[in-house]
Amino acid sequence: MDMDREYANSAFIAGSAELPALWLKKAAAFRNGLGKRARLGIAYGPQDRQALDLFLPEATPQGLLVFVHGGYWMQTDRETWSHLAAGAVARGWACALPSYTLAPEARIHQMTAEIANAIAVAAAEVAGPVVITGHSAGGHLAARMGCTDHHAPRTARVVPISPLADLEPLLQTQMNETLWLDAEEVETESPARQSLACKAHIWVGGSERPAFLWQARTLSEAWNCPWTVDAGLHHFNVIDGLEHPDSALITACLDGL
Structure with missing residues (x-):
């Protein structure tokens, strides 16, 4: 099996080359529209890259949602995804988006530690429960925050x-020439091989690559937690629900706390 093909996304999504420009435009519009309720570049x-943006609702926040961006631990940053805070902010929650040091400058276990630090800084700014979400590689880092070794009390x-x-399949990909994963890090940094310390809900698009459906199901089975296959959505639009306060994805994040 060709693991590079299994974990390729852009090649299987029509129009994917135009999406980064769209994301940047939407992110800038959201930041600009929020005015002083957008606190940008808070250092952790x-x-x-050890900085986060914090977006605040009009009233006292009900809690904090953290979104960790993806990009296979090698690409993008928080400024690309600001618009994904819109749904939480409209629901009365604060939303923090951290950047983190990318490979090859950092190994994945170092990124995990950075995100834990970022969440501690963001949580010191906002009272109430903390919910952590993230997408793709950011989904991995969000999942690591639910593991017993990195779980914050709130x-x-x-x-x-x-x-x-x-992470074991990624050992067989060309990207590992940049990630430098080894057997030890696969064992310690794979959420599916760690114990869960809080509630969890796994989300994945129904039209994603089979490898990502396998990854999502593997985690839900390892953690004995719910998982949702969002019908018809691919790897790049599965996160769009975070923009909308009444979406099923935002409901899965924030309801019942």
Whole structure:
């Protein structure tokens, strides 16, 4: 089996080349529209990418949603995805989006530690429950925040979206020339091989690559938690529900806490 093909997304999604420009446009419009309720570039460490953006609702926040971006741990940043805070903010929640050091400058276990630090800084700014979500590689990092070794006391739920939950298949991909995964890191950084310390709900698009459906199901079975296959959605639009306060995805994140 060709693992590079199994974990390729853009090649199987029509119009994917135009999406980054659209995301950047929507993200900038959301930030600009929020005005002073957009607190940008809050440092959680000394490095350039160790910063987060915090978006606040009009009233006192009911809690904090954290969104961790994807990009196979090698691409994108928080500024690309600001618009995904819209649904939570409209529901009266604060939403934090951290950047983190990318490969090859950082190994995946270092990114995990950075996200834990980012969440601690964001949670110090906002009272109430903390919910952590993220997409693809960010779904992996969100899932790691639900594991016993990185679980923060106020984290009520993790909602990994299209997560990479078992990293072993990535050893067979060309991207590992940049990620530098080895057997030890696969074992310690695969959420599906760790114990869950809070509530969890796994989310994945019904039209995603089979490998991502396998990853999502593997995590839901390992954690004995619900998983939702969002019919008709692919790897890049499965996150769009985060923009809308009444979406099923936002409901899975925020309801019942």
